[in-house]
Amino acid sequence: MSASLLLSWREGVSVEDGEGEFRLQGPGSRVVLRQLSPAVRAALSQLVPPGRDEDHLDELVLDAGGPTALAGWYHRLNDLAQRGFLCRAVTLDGRRLLTLVPVSPSFAFLPLNPIPDCPHQLSRFAYLRREGRTFVLESPLAHARLVLEDPRVVGLVGALAEPGSPSELIGRVPALPPDTIPLLLGVLVTAGMIQAIRPGGADAADESPALQTWEFHDLLFHSRIRQGRSDAPYGATYRMVGRLDPPPTLKPERTGEGLDLYRPADPLGADDPRLAEVVGRRRSIREYSDRPITDRQLGEFLFRVARVTAEQEVDLDTPRGVVRMGFAARPYPAGGGLYELEVYAAIQSCDGLAPGLYHYDPRRHRLGPVCGKTVEFGRLVADAAASAGIPTESVQVVLILSSRFQRVAWKYASIAYALTLKHVGVMYQTMYLTATAMNLAPCGLGGGDADLFARAAGTDYYAETSVGEFLLGSVGEAGTV
Ligand SMILES: Cc1cc2nc3c(=O)[nH]c(=O)nc-3n(C[C@H](O)[C@H](O)[C@H](O)COP(=O)(O)O)c2cc1C
Known part of the structure; x- marks a missing residue:
């Protein structure tokens, strides 16, 4: 031999x-x-x-x-x-x-x-x-x-x-x-x-x-x-065309009761400080006023950050033929205009809204109830409080960003998940600046339990689960801006 x-x-x-x-x-x-x-x-x-x-x-x-x-x-x-x-x-x-x-x-x-x-x-x-x-x-x-x-x-x-x-x-x-x-x-x-x-x-x-x-x-x-250490396909290859239909533009609406949210008047943010001032003032605030954030403030915040601003159907030229796909624009930028991120609100204390986990419907600007004060809900709030080093009872709202991964992975090879994490950063800054302009208390969080979220929200971990958490509340004495 x-x-x-x-x-x-x-x-x-x-x-x-x-x-x-x-x-x-x-x-x-x-x-x-x-x-x-x-x-x-x-x-x-x-x-x-x-x-x-x-x-x-x-x-x-x-x-x-x-x-x-x-x-x-x-x-x-x-x-x-x-x-x-x-x-x-x-x-x-x-x-x-x-x-x-x-x-x-x-x-x-x-x-x-x-x-x-x-x-x-x-x-x-x-x-x-x-x-x-x-x-x-x-x-x-x-x-x-x-x-x-x-x-x-x-x-x-x-x-x-x-x-x-x-x-x-x-x-x-x-x-x-x-x-x-x-x-x-x-x-x-x-x-x-x-x-x-x-x-x-x-x-x-x-x-x-x-x-x-x-x-x-x-x-x-x-x-x-990143490129340079792999010969794998990279970028907008439309890798799933021919195997899977394009994922839906928006998460299918939940059945059951939805709560219409307050829509701010046009022009938006007419009383806002100048942008440079907002950027200069922005801070992470972890102390809240005794009077919680209101449903009106939460409605205006979500409208300014995450609502659908326009919708269209497009015929895409892909390497395997033309595919028709829906798009729904938002106020913040996103790779390919795909907008795979969903917003959930874990509300512990908000004037006008019952505690529980809600899903934000960005097309109709409504909150859809997902669950009440379940054990999982309690743990989501407690985890967020622990990340910020604040008492659990003080938390008002935890905004949880989830990703419908297929929306980006259907099109992009090698970079799909990286894009999603970049989008979380884009949304964090949009939320920080909007909260600052509205005199609310924002704080981005660095981690959370994606399995716990999937259980709380009833999602399939591989189809949609959490990728970011963000605290929002009313501004207290120490945090007054
Ligand atoms: C991606 C990201 C993750 C963060 N994670 C946490 C966190 O887990 N807990 C926390 O208390 N603050 C967190 N923060 C807030 C930072 O601590 C804060 O932005 C930083 O100390 C700078 O302070 P400033 O935001 O007041 O300017 C995070 C901020 C970002 C952007």
């Missing part, structure tokens, strides 16, 4: 070897290679899958063109890897064990050097997941993805939870022939999935103070919502 390291075109790459040039079509781009030396040309023509041994290709180029041609070959490989045309596979008797697929223009295609016989360990950022019928090993530190095509390699990755030198790992994973282990570890090192550990030391990656502060989920989220 013998292991090899094969270089080949990545799956999905088609090659045309025309007169004087090589034309490559990859999953995301196209490239034409011209003025190739005969040595490089001969080597490139061997990259048709399953590909050729990397050492063999190096020798071929060296023999035909000398060291200059070899340097040109490495340069060419690096360029092709960064553009996503190449992959590198460890094979055993012609069967793939592990394939490295570069996913970013920052990938550095370095020759695979023998790794030292010192302990190596899996990065705390590496994660394994199923994609189709294979396991993939990915990491927000890496510019390549590893496809694990043999369960024995999954065993090796598992064995790397504990630091181990190549010779120790040969003992830990007896199912793999010994000569495959150094090769597999070499690929894991070049992909950035494992690193050498100093004797008695911690995970080497943890030694950088900048990296130490990142939690796994935060860095993964960051690396996937």
Whole structure:
């Protein structure tokens, strides 16, 4: 049994070897290679899958063109890897064990050097997941993805939870022939999935103070919502067209009684201070007047922040045909004009409104009762009070923002949830400024229990749940602005 390291075109790459040039079509781009030396040309023509041994290709180029041609070959490989045309596979008797697929223009295609016989360990950022019928090993530190095509390699990755030198790992994973282990570890090192550990030391990656502060989920989220470390589709791809209908413009209205809210007269905010003054005065206020906020103030606040200002149906040109979709504008900006955020009011104390959880209907400017003073309602209010460090009894209104996630995820790839969180920030500032202009007490909150909210509101956690909380009340002595 013998292991090899094969270089080949990545799956999905088609090659045309025309007169004087090589034309490559990859999953995301196209490239034409011209003025190739005969040595490089001969080597490139061997990259048709399953590909050729990397050492063999190096020798071929060296023999035909000398060291200059070899340097040109490495340069060419690096360029092709960064553009996503190449992959590198460890094979055993012609069967793939592990394939490295570069996913970013920052990938550095370095020759695979023998790794030292010192302990190596899996990065705390590496994660394994199923994609189709294979396991993939990915990491927000890496510019390549590893496809694990043999369960024995999954065993090796598992064995790397504990630091181990190549010779120790040969003992830990007896199912793999010994000569495959150094090769597999070499690929894991070049992909950035494992690193050498100093004797008695911690995970080497943890030694950088900048990296130490990142939690796994935060860095993964960051690396996937920004471009540069993934070859996944990105942006307005209309990813769900053809599979799901466009999600509704507004949350379907609740049945049962609704309470019409006060509509402020035109022109809105005629008595408001100037914008610069409002911005200058804005503060988070956590102390309230003994006289609670009124239904009229809450009505005006919601009207100014979140009402539907216009509605229209639009024929959208998508990559899979024209789709008709509804839009409802609001006073604040939102990506794609999709407005997936819903507003709920957990009212503990508001003159003119009974305590309980309400849903705001932004089209009709009404509050729909969701539940009364249930255990869940009490916990939502208590959690908000704890976040602000104030007594639960003092809370007047907790505005809870929920997201109908499908509304954005239907259209946007990679960035849907990030957009929703940006919208929460946009709404917070709109609420802060509106409350300040109205002489109310605003305070944004940084966290809340999305499972608890889903139970209280009777929503499906995966379809709609809370993403933001905001305290609102009447201004007391200390907070008078
Ligand atoms: C996204 C966000 C989250 C916040 N989370 C909390 C919180 O959980 N508890 C709290 O008391 N204040 C919270 N605040 C208010 C900040 O503490 C406050 O804005 C900051 O101290 C600056 O003070 P100022 O708003 O009075 O200018 C939050 C504000 C924002 C914008």
